[in-house]
Amino acid sequence: SDDQARLLIYDSLLSEYAVCGFEYGYSVMDSEALTCWEAQFGDFANGAQLVWDQFVSAAEEKWGQTSSLVALLPHAYEGQGPEHSSARLERFLQLCAEQNMIVANFSTPANYFHALRRQVARDVKKPLIIMTPKSLLRHPKCVSTPDDLTGGGVEEVLPADTDPADTTRHILCSGKVYYDLVTALEEDDRRDEIAITRLEQFYPFPEAELQEELERYAEADETVWVQEEPENMGAWSFVRPRLDDLLEAIHGPCEQRIQYVGRPASASPATGSAKVHDREQERLVGDAIDV
DSSP states (O other): OTTSOOOOOOOOOSOHHHHHHHHHHHHHHOTTSOOEEEOSSGGGGGGGHHHIIIIITTHHHHHOOOOOOEEEEOOOOSSOOTTSSOOOHHHHHHTOOTTOOEEEOOOSHHHHHHHHHHHHHOSSOOOEEEEOOGGGGSOTTOOOOHHHHHSOOOOSEEOOOSOGGGOSEEEEEOTTHHHHHHHHHTTOTTTTTEEEEEEOEEESOOHHHHHHHHHHTTTOSEEEEEEEEETTSTTHHHHHHHHHHHHHHHHOTTTOOOEEEEEOOOSSSSOSOHHHHHHHHHHHHHHHHOO
């Protein structure tokens, strides 16, 4: 109807640098618009590295120029190979400082929805970088209720639901790997002993919410960060010192450190073999829940 806002969809040439630069400029000029750039695969964002480095992460500090750009970057280890698995989350996290942008990996439709609403409603505009696993589009467990969508807001940390008194291992993770872990635990006798907390937003880092979760599971024997990416990629280098600081505040110096479960360090983001991928993923999930 005439009362509805216009929806503008543009097809573009295959140049991430050109398109991302255009979308960034559009978001600067029309700060009230919800300007989204979705990569076919998150890996392609590296073709626009200049835009991330020079503008998205630093323009506010350099020139006082704000942007509300939303970057939707498919990112998850789903057997698609080294060019279709990683949006290079670690690079975006390395750029984070002085509240310059928001970086997230939402695991529920409601959180994704509320993040987009928040992006439009916020007074001070910030770029929003979202890792968006393609498999969660149709995952039977990745659902939200109508009440989740119509009420509430972004939950930067999704608490575990295991009884702390029975918990022996406290897992923290983000994104699609959560559903791999939950599926594996369904038929496992240890499902009541393993708590899984989801870190939905990496930056700004939700320190208070994580502190609360770590205190709730302070009696667990182990606290483990689980990720699909190789050890030298993903969020590990970003979360490790922060989680160690929180654990030290609870347990004292060196009493308990965050442990790592994920792929070993690698030059390539992912294997090119589907069979090798399946074996790696099975081993990763097994290591995560093997108490």
